[in-house]
Amino acid sequence: MKVLYLGDLVGRQGRDAAVARIPELRKRLGLDFVVVNGENAAGGFGITPPICDELFAAGTDVIVTGNHVWDNRDILPHFQRENRLLRPANFPEGAPGRGVGVYDAPGGRRVAVVQVMGRVFMDPLDCPFRAADKAIEAHPLGRAVSFTLVDIHAEATSEKMAMGHHMDGRASLVAGTHSHVPTADHQILPGGTAYMTDVGMCGDYNSVIGMDKQEPLRRFMQKTPGGRFSPASGEATVCGVYVESDDRTGLARRVEPLRIGGRLAEVVPAIA
Amino acid sequence: MKVLYLGDLVGRQGRDAAVARIPELRKRLGLDFVVVNGENAAGGFGITPPICDELFAAGTDVIVTGNHVWDNRDILPHFQRENRLLRPANFPEGAPGRGVGVYDAPGGRRVAVVQVMGRVFMDPLDCPFRAADKAIEAHPLGRAVSFTLVDIHAEATSEKMAMGHHMDGRASLVAGTHSHVPTADHQILPGGTAYMTDVGMCGDYNSVIGMDKQEPLRRFMQKTPGGRFSPASGEATVCGVYVESDDRTGLARRVEPLRIGGRLAEVVPAIA
Amino acid sequence: MKVLYLGDLVGRQGRDAAVARIPELRKRLGLDFVVVNGENAAGGFGITPPICDELFAAGTDVIVTGNHVWDNRDILPHFQRENRLLRPANFPEGAPGRGVGVYDAPGGRRVAVVQVMGRVFMDPLDCPFRAADKAIEAHPLGRAVSFTLVDIHAEATSEKMAMGHHMDGRASLVAGTHSHVPTADHQILPGGTAYMTDVGMCGDYNSVIGMDKQEPLRRFMQKTPGGRFSPASGEATVCGVYVESDDRTGLARRVEPLRIGGRLAEVVPAIA
Amino acid sequence: MKVLYLGDLVGRQGRDAAVARIPELRKRLGLDFVVVNGENAAGGFGITPPICDELFAAGTDVIVTGNHVWDNRDILPHFQRENRLLRPANFPEGAPGRGVGVYDAPGGRRVAVVQVMGRVFMDPLDCPFRAADKAIEAHPLGRAVSFTLVDIHAEATSEKMAMGHHMDGRASLVAGTHSHVPTADHQILPGGTAYMTDVGMCGDYNSVIGMDKQEPLRRFMQKTPGGRFSPASGEATVCGVYVESDDRTGLARRVEPLRIGGRLAEVVPAIA
Ligand SMILES: [Fe+2]
Numbered sequence A, B, C, D: 001m002k003v004l005y006l007g008d009l010v011g012r013q014g015r016d017a018a019v020a021r022i023p024e025l026r027k028r029l030g031l032d033f034v035v036v037n038g039e040n041a042a043g044g045f046g047i048t049p050p051i052c053d054e055l056f057a058a059g060t061d062v063i064v065t066g067n068h069v070w071d072n073r074d075i076l077p078h079f080q081r082e083n084r085l086l087r088p089a090n091f092p093e094g095a096p097g098r099g100v101g102v103y104d105a106p107g108g109r110r111v112a113v114v115q116v117m118g119r120v121f122m123d124p125l126d127c128p129f130r131a132a133d134k135a136i137e138a139h140p141l142g143r144a145v146s147f148t149l150v151d152i153h154a155e156a157t158s159e160k161m162a163m164g165h166h167m168d169g170r171a172s173l174v175a176g177t178h179s180h181v182p183t184a185d186h187q188i189l190p191g192g193t194a195y196m197t198d199v200g201m202c203g204d205y206n207s208v209i210g211m212d213k214q215e216p217l218r219r220f221m222q223k224t225p226g227g228r229f230s231p232a233s234g235e236a237t238v239c240g241v242y243v244e245s246d247d248r249t250g251l252a253r254r255v256e257p258l259r260i261g262g263r264l265a266e267v268v269p270a271i272a
């Protein structure tokens, strides 16, 4: 199976770039399934129902989120209607929405998407390792599903790498988000799971993690409130990770970064 | 000027790989100056005087460190003898050692190396932005020095990107370390400064940030003490960033990642 | 000199209780000087110019604040007009307002008030110990001033106790705020400085740090947004610390807690 | 029932003071049950089997601990033998030891002791509120047990107060530890549960949270390693909370602080 996962869409620039590129990438790369992280899609903070619709219409199969999931309150009731929208699975019992979904892909195949959030330097949720275990056990790779994507939305690289190894051999892809910077450590782990510490944001890289740089810079130095944070207005780089997996085992055969547009060096997987 | 900066050497594997590669890279890339981050060189924690000597003998010009600088106590007195060894400049006044140095490079050129440490999710040192300002003002680029390397040793990508913009036009290179994962966002900022959020570690990437994965994984899940952390024993990937600058302005003309050996996709700057 | 310092006034309940009690306490205890912490006076978040006026009219000499100082933006320009309003002195250079003031007290005496903020588990400001040193050196106790009050607005008890010892013999009183809970460790340190880790809030103690308990409880358990935080509506306990000092040396002769009204056990210093 | 809970014993001074006072306090106050926090009993870091024996021999019924529980490795196997030793209940499944115990008290009564650890500014364990719920539901107050003591070992006063309200009406006493400073907010909450944010340490209050003040002070200012932390050597103040409860309902009728010896103002509950 051929799967693309695009990192945190930041504001209109990130959203528009992703919406513009997804149809062309589906075709060019022969993609079977597309997942995007939408936690910063609405002005940098959260996501709204119309934005979800726009992303699905463009060819997104599933939207995951992260710590910013609740920033825009309009999304809370939407979780009841839209099962293609996920939030971290390790929120405590009773939180709106869900963190694990199983979806149809072409050819009768099934894809599991699991999102968990790290706890190092973040809010103390339930154990993300056990939450991932539980999801994987409910939908075993190579049997119940042909592909399992685990997003580890986390700050610390140590926790993300640990999640990769913890899932190794049990997921097709473990990819991180939240740092808004793509890493260059994509690899297939010894057990066959594709891994990348962070897939990066879809946003303007002439910025501070996608936001206009003036106000963050001022705050770092002055420690006083001031203007608002707003997404940077330069051209976005669409950043993600591309994986090809074996449909029988569900394990990865190939993992490559994707970066198109904007300021970063362009990389697109070569398709034979 | 052609400068290479290699990220955190982790344990013997990282150290040996760097020592083995530096001479060949100096020649192949025609390097004028080599800086390495040695904060994890001694068994993953700190650095010792003999390790400094080994790195200098291999062709390193300057060693920077980070939050692990004091882990091995033998290094404290060494700071008085060895001015090619730096620690973050924003430690409080009176701390051993220094965070800024100016060094000779071939052709009578001078290179400034500045290290500062971030404060987000880290120990509360003095303001890294003001510390960098002070260093830059003491050794202006294009006048007192031909090249200025600023290392921002930090956890948060926001603080690292902010430092890049804060220094833009006033340093040749702002590069981050500490996350032990190379990023793919190398670029020349609008003002002419080369930037890369993290240059990555020189270490085994089948690991948790360079350390054998068993014990970190156990601790993340069980929250109890157990075995010791020790560097992973697989082949290290040597990770760094390469910059070519204009000797007159000191600004960057080219910035590229370097990754050799081990598990990560190999990338070496092509030299005409 | 007889000085009273009242901790964080939380919302209308805390404000009204302080305003009602200050005149009676000035008389009953023969107070020479009254300081209050107003960082939560405006609905729990920040302070406004009219609230400052109300507190001064009731007999407050100086208002200090803390991490919530900027929550209500109306206060920013007020710092230029009102020198009896302080914010932590260790905000970076250029921040609005000031953190140190010297004021007139009855009998031609002078009182220095210094506020610093801790950095453990808080925003990384400049070093609070050095900021306090600088203030003390500018206004030496027993010479330039008859009384020096140092507020250490901090989370960690370790940092607060360290500040007490660091100032011991150089200030009349080191008292903490921010935890919103009064401590019972008031004492005169070996060098003659009165010390109390936290003077507590002026607010309703049937609450979560002064706020209505429902929403904080829900958030601790559910980790999702919901209603707003608003001050609890029960009767406030006015909490503070009372110090008698030697006018010649400026050192403390007596330190006692004060707690009046609301749910906590009442304690008022006995005046001969 | 009459119960005394003494806070964190720090090193030999704290231990010796507690051991000396417990027999006399049992008699003087007619105590039915004594609990102590022993997480800092062994040189400030952890606890050993012989120290447990010494505390039990002096008249302690149950020892609780906290984040320092594993500091001294000798204690790990001891948890299998000694059911009067507890660690926070919200460590992940599979951790050594237990966090909830039910014990015999005079007159055929049963006492439940529950320890949970906060997560704000601390290690991300499982939810302490749910862990406390589970313990309380397994041993309902007024039915299965006559007295329930819940220790909330936590940094943030907000989390401690929230735990008090969460348990209100379901526990006899919710008391905090970890800050090493006694608070003065002891009260009976509306539902009948006695509450005190922190019972304070048994240790020398001329110190930084019980440790000799020189090294902590130096580290706060210099941010470099140096000497070791060792317990302060002055006379300890024994600090705790005393509760009288209704044996039928298990709810509190009286709550008072206890402080004896050392530098703090002495307070001992008056017994008719
Ligand atoms: Fe994000």
Ligand SMILES: [Fe+2]
Pocket (backbone or CB within 6 Å): A039, A066, A067, A068, A153, A177, A178, A179
């Ligand atoms: Fe995020």
Ligand SMILES: [Fe+2]
Pocket (backbone or CB within 6 Å): B008, B039, B040, B066, B068, B178, B179, B180
């Ligand atoms: Fe490192």
Ligand SMILES: [Fe+2]
Pocket (backbone or CB within 6 Å): B039, B066, B067, B068, B153, B177, B178
């Ligand atoms: Fe580091």
Ligand SMILES: [Fe+2]
Pocket (backbone or CB within 6 Å): C008, C039, C040, C066, C068, C178, C179, C180
């Ligand atoms: Fe406050």
Ligand SMILES: [Fe+2]
Pocket (backbone or CB within 6 Å): C039, C066, C067, C068, C153, C177, C178, C179
């Ligand atoms: Fe505060």
Ligand SMILES: [Fe+2]
Pocket (backbone or CB within 6 Å): D008, D039, D040, D066, D068, D178, D179, D180
């Ligand atoms: Fe403790």
Ligand SMILES: [Fe+2]
Pocket (backbone or CB within 6 Å): D039, D066, D067, D068, D153, D177, D178, D179
């Ligand atoms: Fe503790």
